[in-house]
Amino acid sequence: MKISEIGIGRLLRVSSFLVIVGLVLEIVSLLWFHPLSFVLFAFLAASLIGLGILVYLVSLVFVAPPPAEDTPYRQP
Amino acid sequence: MIGVLICQIVLSIVLASVFLIRPSLTRAASWKILAFIGLCVLPALCIVGGMNTHVQRSEQTQFCISCHVMIPYGKSLYVDDPSHIPAQHFQNHRVPADMACYSCHADYTIYGPLKDKLQGLKRIYMQYVSTPPDPAAIRISGGFRNAQCLHCHQGARSFEENPVHAALMDSLKSEQTSCLTSGCHDTAHDVENLSHLKMWRPAQ
Numbered sequence: 286m287k288i289s290e291i292g293i294g295r296l297l298r299v300s301s302f303l304v305i306v307g308l309v310l311e312i313v314s315l316l317w318f319h320p321l322s323f324v325l326f327a328f329l330a331a332s333l334i335g336l337g338i339l340v341y342l343v344s345l346v347f348v349a350p351p352p353a354e355d356t357p358y359r360q361p
Numbered sequence: 362m363i364g365v366l367i368c369q370i371v372l373s374i375v376l377a378s379v380f381l382i383r384p385s386l387t388r389a390a391s392w393k394i395l396a397f398i399g400l401c402v403l404p405a406l407c408i409v410g411g412m413n414t415h416v417q418r419s420e421q422t423q424f425c426i427s428c429h430v431m432i433p434y435g436k437s438l439y440v441d442d443p444s445h446i447p448a449q450h451f452q453n454h455r456v457p458a459d460m461a462c463y464s465c466h467a468d469y470t471i472y473g474p475l476k477d478k479l480q481g482l483k484r485i486y487m488q489y490v491s492t493p494p495d496p497a498a499i500r501i502s503g504g505f506r507n508a509q510c511l512h513c514h515q516g517a518r519s520f521e522e523n524p525v526h527a528a529l530m531d532s533l534k535s536e537q538t539s540c541l542t543s544g545c546h547d548t549a550h551d552v553e554n555l556s557h558l559k560m561w562r563p564a565q
Binding site for chain 1: 370
């Protein structure tokens with residue numbers, strides 16, 4: 286399956302989900318005063334946020350947005 | 362500072378939640394811009410802010426002694442004996458009390474902070490995955506370098522005017538004579554005899 290076939294809606298959902306989980310983990314790491322909190326942030330939270338950003342950028346570059354529903358169909 | 366960062370993270374979560382529930386909103390140009398801010402700009406800023414906060418936090422004394430094997434080293438800062446170099450520096454605020462460990466053990470070179478963080482990760486690995494070392498057996502890889510002492514003491518009048526220091530200055534700068542192991546300032550963290558030493562109790 287090509288990336289362009291997945292659809293921007295699904296990619297945006299995946300990107301948002303990854304960013305939200307990563308940010309929640311970042312809050313946990315900030316409130317937890319422990320050496321492992323740095324590991325949690327650097328290896329899990331930042332990776333998930335970074336992956337979410339990457340998926341969003343991929344959706345911008347490779348996926349053409351569907352035509353708006355209210356746009357009238359034009360004859361070629 | 363941490364409050365501002367958490368507010369920024371919460372704002373970013375709210376924006377990302379909007380696009381998780383209604384991704385179709387991005388058809389409009391204004392929502393496209395908001396999606397770019399919410400899913401790219403703000404999360405990237407959150408990573409930078411989080412990294413900055415964690416790096417600053419890892420320089421604190423409380424952070425260093427939060428590892429079990431480092432507790433005796435934290436206690437050694439309270440030894441009531443001026444010949445104990447770390448205790449003397451900590452108790453007299455010759456180093457910032459909240460950054461006591463980092464002040465003397467940081468690598469003051471260009472890539473020093475990065476090396477310190479990698480060393481820290483290695484110690485976390487030893488603590489939680491490998492076998493944690495005995496506190497008394499912990500040694501700094503490569504030994505304690507004079508550069509760490511000279512970072513503050515070089516140029517200080519009392520240090521430079523001391524006849525012993527003045528005579529050995531070139532040797533100290535070139536690391537040929539060690540401040541600690543040459544016999545001059547050889548009492549650092551004496552964690553093996555900690556239970557026998559008198560402790561200083563700071564006034565509340």
